[in-house]
Amino acid sequence: MDLNTLLxxxxxxxxxxxxxxxxxxxxxGLQPNRVExxxxxxxxxxxxxxxxxxxxxxxxxxxxxxxxSGSLDGLLDVESGRQGQRGNDDFGLKLGLVVAGDKxxxxxxxxxxxxxxxxxxxxxxxxxGIDRDLFLNAVQFExxxxxxxxxxxxxxxxxxxxxxIDRSGPFELHYELDQALDVVAVWLSIDxxxxxxxxxxxxxxxxxxxxxxxxxxxxxxxxxxxARAEGRNGQAIR
Numbered sequence: 712m713d714l715n716t717l718l719x720x721x722x723x724x725x726x727x728x729x730x731x732x733x734x735x736x737x738x739x740g741l742q743p744n745r746v747e748x749x750x751x752x753x754x755x756x757x758x759x760x761x762x763x764x765x766x767x768x769x770x771x772x773x774x775x776x777x778x779x780s781g782s783l784d785g786l787l788d789v790e791s792g793r794q795g796q797r798g799n800d801d802f803g804l805k806l807g808l809v810v811a812g813d814k815x816x817x818x819x820x821x822x823x824x825x826x827x828x829x830x831x832x833x834x835x836x837x838x839x840g841i842d843r844d845l846f847l848n849a850v851q852f853e854x855x856x857x858x859x860x861x862x863x864x865x866x867x868x869x870x871x872x873x874x875x876i877d878r879s880g881p882f883e884l885h886y887e888l889d890q891a892l893d894v895v896a897v898w899l900s901i902d903x904x905x906x907x908x909x910x911x912x913x914x915x916x917x918x919x920x921x922x923x924x925x926x927x928x929x930x931x932x933x934x935x936x937x938a939r940a941e942g943r944n945g946q947a948i949r
Contacts, residue, residue, distance in 0.1 A: 757901060795848075
């Protein structure tokens with residue numbers, strides 16, 4: 712379907728009820744999550760497991776803001792202050808924006824690269840490469856908000872701790888990007904393999920906002936982000 716057909720008032724709402732719109736991939740040697748699609752949205756069940764959930768966009772979309780809402784049932788078994796480190800490198804929600812760029816894989820690199828790296832490059836339109844995957848992370852401990860890093864697994868993976876979800880229940884999260892990015896896919900990472908955690912999460916709304924949205928709304932976001940989990944405001948980061 713044409714991207715312009717899917718855009719409504721400058722926002723693309725991802726089809727969380729449609730299983731055939733998403734790619735459920737697996738990591739070598741890891742138990743995958745169990746993913747269910749219904750009228751309520753996408754439900755991900757984690758049992759010491761992890762697996763990529765990817766939505767390739769019909770065409771690159773210039774994204775300024777993302778919004779996601781849902782409900783969390785259970786928490787990660789991670790240590791305070793160590794989330795993201797060895798043995799605690801799990802997050803209840805990581806929303807990845809796969810950004811278009813000029814990096815491509817030659818034949819030798821394709822042969823030796825992990826499957827997920829090859830898949831990232833395959834999602835880019837013909838003639839377009841990949842610059843990086845920017846993960847916006849929901850952390851379980853407030854002091855870790857705002858931290859950013861290049862993931863040790865690959866220079867393609869960048870992370871920023873954007874949101875706080877520290878209890879079970881409903882959440883509503885928003886993030887204003889520092890600058891608009893040309894996005895070719897969305898990658899959801901919801902995991903519990905490193906910390907041997909069990910929990911589930913329902914995502915009932917996920918939207919990518921484009922440059923067409925109202926200027927007043929942009930100013931209200933104060934050029935940072937607004938994060939709410941169970942109605943509680945987060946803090947702005949730069």
